[in-house]
Amino acid sequence: MDIGLLWFEISRSFPILSGNVAITYSDDDSHHQRCKDIISLGLSDALSEIVFSEIQCAVRDKIVPLFWSNFPIGLGITEQTIESQFLMFHQFASAVGNLQKNVSCLEIFIERLNKLDPRQNIDSRKLHAILLKTLLGQMPTGFNEVVSAFYCVAFQIYIQMYTNPTAVLTDAELIMNKKECSGCKNEMNGCECQNLDILINKTNKALREMELLDGIAGESLTLLVQKCIKGHIKETCHGIFDRSFLRQLEIWLDETIINWLRKIFSHVCMHSQTPETCTSNIIKGFKVKLTYFLYEHLALSIIEQFFSIIIDFPDSIPAIDDLKICMEKIDMRKHFIRTLTNTLKVRVLHPGVNTMDILTGYIAAIKAIRYLDNSGIILETVTTPIRDYLRKRSDTVRRVVTGLTEEGPTDLTEELAKGESSKENAKQDTNDELNNWENWLPDSYGIDQTARAQLINVNRSADIISMVVDIYGSKELFMNEYRNLMADRLLTYLDFNADKEIRNLELLKLRFGDSLLHSCEVMLKDLTDSKRINSHISSDTKYKANKIFDISAFTISAQFWPTFNKESLELPDEIANEFEKYTKAYEAYKGNRTLNWRTVTGRVHILIEIGQRIIEMTVSPTHAIILYHFQDKDEWILEDLSQITKVPSTILRRRIEFWISHDLIKEIRPGVFKLVEDDGKKSPFEKTQVSQSLGEEDVESAMASASDQREEELQVFWSYIVGMLTNLDSLPLDRIHQMLKLFASHGGGIEFTQDELKNFLQRKVRFNLNPEIHVMYAWSYAYRSARKGHWESLARDRDRFRKRIENTSKFINPILTPEHRSFIYNTRIDKNM
C-alpha cells in the first residue's frame, strides 16, 4: 500500500493530523474500512498515539488560546458598569459556545480512535480533564471579571424572572423609575430577559457538558453568591434589632440562591450516578456551606452593631436571640469579645462621656451580655476595661451612690428593690457549686487562656448591684461615700424628715450587711432624737419665756459622722446668748450632757426690713451674721468684718457676693462694702452684671472633702511611722506597709495601697533647706602637685626599703661594730693561728 495514500486516507479520518480541528463528517463506513486497514498493518498503536498527541497539541495551541482571547488581560476593575457587564456577558457566552463546538469535534476524533483501538478506551472524561488543565494553565488575569459579570447578569435575570419581588413599589416609583427591567436593564418594552435566559441556559449546559463548570465558574460563583448574601443581610437586617431575622434569611437563602444554583447545576453529571442524585449532592453541599456562611455573616453583622443593641436593650432582645443561635453553630466568641471591647473603648471610655453615662452603659451591657451568655465569662472579659476606666474617674463612687438612692426609678434603684429576693439565691448558688460537683461542666471553649486565669475567683452569678459596687473591688469605699453623701444631705436640708433615708438604708443593709452601715444608722437615730429633743425643749416653759427667736438643733454624735470641714463663725453676743439658753435647757433635759455648737452650719429664717423693702429669706448662718453686722454699721471693710466674724476673707467675700446679688450690699470701693438702702435706681448695666453671680445657692458640703479626710488618715499613720522609725532606725517600704496594714485591719477599714504610702512618705522627705556649709579651699598649685605621678611609687619603694633596712639593721648592726669584730677575731681567728 502506498504510504502517501494511506496517510491521505488517515488524515481524512483524522483531519486533526493535518492540524485541522474542524471536521467534516465523512461517512463512517469508509472510516470503518480504513480502520481495518490500519489495524492489519499493525499501526494502530502508533497511530492512536500520534492522534492523541495531536489532539493535545490542538487543544493547547489552538482551542484554548482562542477561548482565552475572548477575555481581556486583567483590567483590575472591581466595579463593573452595566454596559461592560453586558458586554462581557455576551463575550463569555460566545466564547463558551465556540469552545463547545471545537470540543465536540475533538470528541468525534476520540470516538473514532476508540473504534480503531478499543483497548485504549480514551473517554471523554479524559479529554475534559486535559481541556480543564490546559485552560487553567493558560488562564489570563482578567478571567474572573468576565465570569463574574456573566453570572451577575444571570442572577439578576433569574431574580427578575423567577422570584416574586418582595419590595412593594410605590406608585411614584413605578411611574418614575421602573422604566427599565431590573433583569436586563433595558427598557420595559424591549425586555430581553427571555432571550438572555435562554442564552444563559445554553452556556451553562455547555460548561456542564465539558465538565468545566466547577473549574472555571466555581470560584466566581461562590464569590458572587457570598456577596449576594452579605448584601442581602445588610439590606434587610442592618439597624433593626427588634425582630428576629434568622428564619426569614434561611427561607430567602433557600428560595433564591439554592434554587438558582440548582438550575445551574442540574443535569451536571452524566456518569455513574443518576443526574438527580448527583445534583442534589452538590446542592446539598452548597446549601450546608452557604447556610453556615449566612450564620456567620449574620452574627458578624449583629456583633458589629452590638453596641447599639446594648443601648436598646431590652427592645433588642430578638437580635440577641439570633446571635445566640448563630453562636451555637459557629464559635465567634473571641471575635465578639474583641470587637465589643474595641467598640466600647472607642465610643465610651474616653473623657467626652459623663460618668453617669458610662455607668448606665455598663449596667445595660451587663444585662445584654448576661442575656446572651449566661455563664458570665464574656461578661467578665468585656467589662474589665470598663471597670478599670471607671476606677480612674474620681466621681464614680459618688455617682453610683447617688444612683442608688436618688429620686425616681433609675436602673440602680430598681435593682436595689429587686435585691431582697435575689440575695438569698446568690448565697444558695455558691453552696450548690461545691455540693454539685458531679454536674460541673467546664467553661466554654475558645476563651483566651490568660484571661481565664484571672477569672477564677469571680462569683459569676453576682447580680448587677454587686457588679457595680465591685468596680472598686471593695464595698467599704462605697459605704463611706454613701455615709458622706447622707451626712451632706441631712445637714443641708435639715428638715428632719428621714423616711426615705431609712427605707434606702434598710435596702442597702440587706444587700451589704449591717456592720458597714452602722454609722448611717446612728446618724438617722440622731435625726429622730433631735426631733424629740427639740419638741421637748420648745415646750419647756422656762426656756420659752426667755427666748428671742426659735432655735431648733440637730444634735449629732460626732464620732459617727464624717469629719467636718474647718470653717468657723463667731456669733455676736446677743445671738450667742440665745444658744446658751438652749444649751442650758438641753443640759437640764439630758443630765450630764452638753452641746458644742457648730455655728457655721444651719439654716436661718430672717426678716429684712430695708428702705422700702421687706424681704423674708432663709439663708445660711454666715450670710445672716454678715447682714446682722451691717445693722450696726452701714459700711464695712472686708478685713474688719473678717476679724469680727472669724471667717477668712476669701470665704467672707464669697458670702457677701450672695447679698450683692440680692441687691442688699454693694461694693463701693475694692474691699469696702455698703448697704444698699433703696433699690430701683440701679443702671441696667449693673443689674445685668450681678445677675451673673446669681444662680443656685452655693450649697457647699459641710463635711471635709474626701481628700482632706484622706490626708487626716494618713497623718494618723504618720505618727506611727515616726514612732516605728525612731525605734527601729530604718525600714523598707513593704515592712512599713505590712505593719500599717496590721493596724488598719483592726482599726476599722482604712485602706490604702503601697503606692499611696510611697507617695505619702516621699512627700514627707524633705531636704534640709538651711544646710550648714563648710567651705573647702583648694589651691590650684597644691592641687596640681598633689596629682599622682610616678614619684608616688618611688616614695613608696623608698619607704618600704627604709623599713626593711631598719628591721635588718636591728640584727646586723651589732655584728658590724668594730668591737664585736675585734672580739670575734681575737677569740676565733687569732686563736687558730
Next chain:
Amino acid sequence: MKLTIKSWTGVATWRWIANDENCGICRMSFESTCPECSLPGDDCPLVWGVCSHCFHMHCIVKWLNLQTMNKQCPMCRQSWKFNIH
C-alpha cells in the same frame, strides 16, 4: 435696716460632761459606745463613782460583776459606789 431672726436651725454635737475623753476600761471615747453597744447616748450611758471617776455603765458593771469582794474603782482602787444624783 433692721434684721429680725425668726428662727434658727443649728447643728451641735453633744458630749458628756466628764473629766476625761476615754473610758478607762474599754479605752473608747465616751461619745462612742462601749464595745458591746451599737447606739450611743442614752443607750450607752456613763456613770460616775463617788471617787468622781466615770466609765461606761456597761463596762463598769461588767468589771464589778467579776470582782467577788471589795468592788474597787479601776482607777483609784477606792471602794466603788455609784454616785447618783
Next chain:
Amino acid sequence: MLKIFKSKKDKLPKSEIITCEPQVTKEPRTKCGKPLVLDNTRWERRLHKELMSLIKEPPPGVTVDTDSIGQNLSEWKINIAGFEGTLYEGENFQLLFKFNNKYPFDSPEVTFIGNNIPVHPHVYSNGHICLSILTEDWSPALSVQSVCLSIASMLSSCREKKRPPDNTLYVKTCNKNPKKTKWWYHDDSV
C-alpha cells in the same frame, strides 16, 4: 523575804469561777434590743489601740517587737532595756505578753523570755514574775504600758541581784501559766 507557794493546778483562777455559770440559751441583747454583737473584735480594739500607742510613743527603754505580733494580737514580745544607774544597766530583756479573750477584765500573762532572764528576787529563772498587779491587783484601767513601767521600776529598785530563795523548787513544780500560781506577797520593799 519568804515566798511559799502552793501550786493550784486543779483550782481554776478566781476570775473564771464566777463566769462559769450554765450558759443561758437566750441570745444576749443589748439595751436597745438589738442582738449583741459578741465578736471579740470589739475588745480587741483596745489591744489594738494599746499597741499603736506603744509604737507611737514608747516609754523610755521599751520597744515592741512588731515582727512577733501574731495575726490576732494575742501575743506580744516587748524588749526592755535596763535603766542607767541601776543594777541592770546595759542589759536587755524580753517580755512575753499573752492576752486572753477576757482582757481587760482579766490580766495578761507576762513572763520573761529569751536567754537573758534578769536576776531579781521576784523573778524566777523560768521567767515567771511575782508582781501583784499581774494577778490580784489587776484593774482594767491598767495597760501594757503601765505593766511595763511597773516591771521596769521593779527592776530598777532592786538592791541586790539574786534569785528568789525557792527558785529551784518552784521551777521544778510550777504550772506553765504564772497566773495559776498562788502568790503570797510578803515583801513590799522590792
